[in-house]
Amino acid sequence: NAGVTQTPKFRILKIGQSMTLQCTQDMNHNYMYWYRQDPGMGLKLIYYSVGAGITDKGEVPNGYNVSRSTTEDFPLRLELAAPSQTSVYFCASRTGSSYNSPLHFGNGTRLTVT
């Protein structure tokens, strides 16, 4: 049981490049999330999904896109990378079978845009 797996761990992008951050979970969780963490700012929600085929915007969705074609996978797409997208990105999931279910996090991806 690997939990939530994110790839890559680190990435450097040039301004204007695009990339996809991969996230997969093997816990059969319905809910999946993408957060970004900036120093002194805590975690901000980018997008989330309540199940396959359903996605919704969080607090800071601009510049990102997501898809959820399967229960397991929730990739985050960055188009036209900008320096403001330099951050640590976390994918998380939780079960819908209990009301107070916590988030289970991946190990994060450190992205630098130069």
Place this chain on the structure above:
Amino acid sequence: AQTVTQSQPEMSVQEAETVTLSCTYDTSESDYYLFWYKQPPSRQMILVIRQEAYKQQNATENRFSVNFQKAAKSFSLKISDSQLGDAAMYFCAYRSAKNTGNQFYFGTGTSLTVIP
């Protein structure tokens, strides 16, 4: 969006002593869930403890306990018998209990240093 405030950017504690980390939140709802997460230097986010707003009893997990004051909208974390491994960033988080309450809102974190 809900607001979660952690007013202590940094805290320190002597090994074996007790420390309390503060968290307040802003909500008009009566039912919700609160969480504390720990983020050590490894960057992994680890659940420490959780509390349901409808429960009056404060949650405890071994050396970790909370002081939940619903009327004051306060949710502090107490770490007893602090250990070197407790050194980390600690984040408080809120989630509504509504059916549509899918978002978790996080505070800005408190960096805890444990002094040997």
